[in-house]
Amino acid sequence: MKRKKEVTIYDLAKELKYSPSTISRALNNHKSISQKTTKEIQKIAGQLGYRPNSIAASLRNNKSKTIGILIARINRPFIASLISGVEETARKAGYNVIISQSNDKYDNEITNAKALYDSRVSGLVVSLGMETKDTKHFKQFVDQNIPIVFVDRVPAEFNSYRVIIDNYTAGYRATQHLIDQGCKRIAHFAGAQHLNVYKLRKKGYLDALRENNLEVAEDLIIDLETMSFEEGSEATKTLLNLPQPPDGLFSSNDTAAVSAILTAKAKGIKIPEELAIIGFNDDPMASVVEPALSTVSHPAMKMGEISAKRILDHSSKKLASDISEITMLDTEIIVRSSSNKINADQLLEIE
CATH class of the missing domain: 1.10.260.40 (lambda repressor-like DNA-binding domains)
Incomplete structure (x- = not known):
């Protein structure tokens, strides 16, 4: 035709x-x-x-009224909520969004960043991939005064807007919660330690143990490359096969934590009586697994809204030329059955 x-x-x-x-x-x-x-x-x-012809207009104006979103994996609930926050705010201002995922691969992130740059986006929202250690591929945006907002997984050294949570305090509180439930040997699923989110959550975990005079046992700390369901299952099996298995587990995400619940239950371990578990993010799966997963809230939607607003304000020159502004949002512990040992023990006594 x-x-x-x-x-x-x-x-x-x-x-x-x-x-x-x-x-x-x-x-x-x-x-x-x-x-x-x-x-x-x-x-x-x-x-x-x-x-x-919006493309022709963008060539004339060197702007496209489009916000680029470069994230690791679009199928993660946290990322989906983050994108929704960006998109809703952008749409209200008459902007569109282009979404690109790296699948946690560094080479993909470089290619995607170049494609978004060539698309003449007005700004870029980025959550770094697991493999990313060098961020020089974002310098092309800065050189052209195209604002970048790093969200959640942010680089250690890069002059840009940042929207984050207090990962250290969140990690500390999650671990303290398990201690308050009577846990003595607390394991930790830690993500890639070159990424701020996992490094700070681990530091909070370690400091909580030390300040409560509990042993820091290296065999209870397992670094997971992608924090996937499969990695969580294998790590849980490793922990349960130790001569002294843990009685508590703090996972740096909900995916690995849910995997830990299912793997432990399959081995006949009672949750939370024998192993109390808390995750991170408050993904939808946290409330449907049995027992329901205790977790740390992660205000993804709000982070997306703020990120888009930073770009819009920068583009309209409402913000000063200093782009090193950091926005830190609060989190909270959401206690569910997977870690609530005190109540579980009380129920056993009644029975």
């Missing part, structure tokens, strides 16, 4: 007997064109199927 010829401003000018410049101004609601003429031109343009 032959493709229909696209209607241009010159076609409209020929049809309506106006100059191309008049057509262009009317389509953009320019004040120099009367309302009557503007309505006439826009009506006929719609009837003929005219579509504005």
Whole structure:
């Protein structure tokens, strides 16, 4: 089937007997064109199927009214909520979004960053991939004064906007919660330690143990490369096969924590009586697994909203030239059955 010829401003000018410049101004609601003429031109343009060339406009203005989102994995609930926050805020301001995922691969992140840069995005929201240690591929944006907002997984050294949570305090509180439940040997699923989120959660875990005079046992700390369900299962088996298995577990994400619950239950371990577990993120799976997973809230939607607003404010010059602003949001411990040993013990006594 032959493709229909696209209607241009010159076609409209020929049809309506106006100059191309008049057509262009009317389509953009320019004040120099009367309302009557503007309505006439826009009506006929719609009837003929005219579509504005946003790519050409971005080439002229070097802006596309588009926010790029570069994330690790789009299928993670945290990331989905983050994207929703960015998209909702962007749409209200008349902006579109382009979403790109690296699947936690460094080479993919470099390629995707270049593609978004070539698309002339007005700003970029980034949550780094697991493999990313060098962030020089983002320098091209800074050189062109294109604002970057790093969210959650942020680089150690890069002058940019950042939207984060207090991962250290969250890790400390999660571990303290397990201690308060009577746990003495607390294991930890730690993510890649070059990423701020996992490094700080682990530090909070360690400090909570030390301040409560509990042993820091290296065999109870397992670094997971991707924090996947499969890694969580294998790590749980390793922990349960120790001569002295843990009686508590703090996982740096919910995926590995849910995997730990299911793996432990399959081996006949009672949750939380024999192994209390707490995760991180408050993903939907946390409330549907049995027993329900205690976790740390992660305000992903809010982080996305703030990230988009930083870009919009920067583009409209509402923000100063200093782009090193850091926004830190609060978290809270959500206690569910997987870690609530005190209540579980009380129920056993009643029975």
